Each structure stands twice: as C-alpha cells, then as structure tokens.
Amino acid sequence: xxxxxxxxxxxxxxxGQNVTFRCDPIxxxxxxxxxxxxxxxxxxxxxxxxxxxxxxxxxxxxDRFSAERPKGSFSTxxxxxxxxGDSAMYLCASSAGTDNQPQHFGDGTRLSIL
Amino acid sequence: xxxTTQPISMDSYEGQEVNITCSHNNIATNDYITWYQQFxxxxxxxxxxxxxxxxxxxxxxLFIPADRKSSTLSLPRVSxxxxxxxxxxxxxxxxxxxxxxxxxxxxxxx
Numbered sequence: 001x002x003x004x005x006x007x008x009x010x011x012x013x014x015x016g017q018n019v020t021f022r023c024d025p026i027x028x029x030x031x032x033x034x035x036x037x038x039x040x041x042x043x044x045x046x047x048x049x050x051x052x053x054x055x056x057x058x059x060x061x062x063d064r065f066s067a068e069r070p071k072g073s074f075s076t077x078x079x080x081x082x083x084x085g086d087s088a089m090y091l092c093a094s095s096a097g098t099d100n101q102p103q104h105f106g107d108g109t110r111l112s113i114l
Numbered sequence: 115x116x117x118t119t120q121p122i123s124m125d126s127y128e129g130q131e132v133n134i135t136c137s138h139n140n141i142a143t144n145d146y147i148t149w150y151q152q153f154x155x156x157x158x159x160x161x162x163x164x165x166x167x168x169x170x171x172x173x174x175x176l177f178i179p180a181d182r183k184s185s186t187l188s189l190p191r192v193s194x195x196x197x198x199x200x201x202x203x204x205x206x207x208x209x210x211x212x213x214x215x216x217x218x219x220x221x222x223x224x
Binding site for chain 2: 004031033035040041042043044045048056089091093095099100102103104105106107108110
C-alpha cells in the first residue's frame with residue numbers, strides 16, 4: 001500500500017497527558033497537511049508543510065499543539081496537556097508539489113480523552 | 115476561498131443515478147472544483163476534480179456550466195457501498211488549504 005499512513009489509528013488517554021501522532025505521506029509528495037475532524041463536521045485545516053518547512057498554521061493550533069516534519073518525509077503532531085475538547089479524528093494528507101494536485105488523506109488517528 | 119453550498123442529505127436506491135449539486139457563487143478565475151467521498155472512520159477519498167465543462171473518470175462525472183457558479187457530481191448506478199458523505203470544495207492555487215463544509219450524506223437503500 002503506497003497511500004498515506006497514520007499511526008496509531010486509535011489513542012485513548014487521560015486528560016493532561018501528552019500524545020504524539022505520526023504520518024507517513026506518499027513518498028514522492030512534498031506537501032503535507034494536518035486536519036482535525038469532529039463528529040458530524042468536515043475536516044478543519046490545522047497546518048501545512050512544504051518539505052520540512054511549516055508554512056501555515058491555523059488559529060486552531062493552540063500553543064499546546066506542535067507539528068514537525070524534520071527531514072521532509074514523515075511528520076509528527078504532538079498535543080501537550082490534552083483537554084476534553086481535543087477529542088477528535090486527526091487526519092493527515094499529502095500532495096505533489098505542483099498546484100491543483102489533489103490531497104490524499106490517511107485514515108486518521110482517533111483521539112479520545114478520558 | 116469561495117463558500118460552497120450543497121444539500122445536507124440525499125436518498126437513493128441501488129442502480130439509480132445520483133446527482134449532487136453544489137453552488138459556489140464566488141468562485142475565482144483560477145479555482146478548481148474538487149469532490150471527496152468519506153466513509154465512517156476513514157479519511158476523505160478524492161473522487162474527481164475539474165475546472166470547466168465535463169470531467170469523467172472511472173467512478174464519477176463532474177459537470178460544470180460555463181459560469182462555473184455551480185457543479186454537479188454524477189454517480190452512475192449507485193450501490194449500497196456508495197453510502198457516504200460527499201464534500202464539494204473549491205480549491206485555489208498556492209498551498210491549497212482545503213475548506214470542508216458539512217457535506218452531503220448520501221444513503222443508498224436496496
């Protein structure tokens with residue numbers, strides 16, 4: 001399977017704990033995106049990387065959130081001091097470097113905060 | 115980015131053709147129209163993208179009139195497995211932040 005891979009698929013943690021998610025994009029894609037989706041809503045943009053550079057961050061990405069893409073390949077999204085409101089599906093997508101190329105999504109990490 | 119409006123839900127039966135229309139009155143000259151499909155507990159899956167007139171692939175057709183203020187996703191002969199949420203998006207140039215609405219929930223019955 002050469003699609004976007006996310007790990008873990010599910011994460012259950014207690015409020016206040018830190019969590020980290022990983023995304024492995026399609027290998028030749030240099031653009032990588034993170035989105036968050038809550039029940040009944042469409043995905044909401046969080047942040048965007050072109051290669052290793054984080055070029056755009058949404059206001060949804062509070063100070064407790066940090067994303068990295070150290071070598072321009074896989075990316076991690078960390079949430080510190082998790083809160084109940086962080087419960088959601090976290091989706092990663094990647095696309096080729098030219099405009100108007102569609103984004104291809106992974107199947108997400110579902111985060112549940114106890 | 116242009117806002118999109120699409121029906122909240124649609125019902126159909128197996129074997130029928132389904133047409134989902136999306137309006138995007140404020141679409142810009144360089145914007146594309148893109149459709150995604152999403153099943154529960156999965157990420158959105160790219161279906162089709164177009165700029166004008168008609169685009170067809172192995173799963174769907176996309177009709178875009180000359181004024182580009184609307185578009186119609188056509189799913190031929192739907193099956194139960196086409197039950198999903200369908201999102202219409204207008205995508206600009208540049209880094210292409212996708213702005214999803216709440217989509218159209220399509221229910222296909224036997």
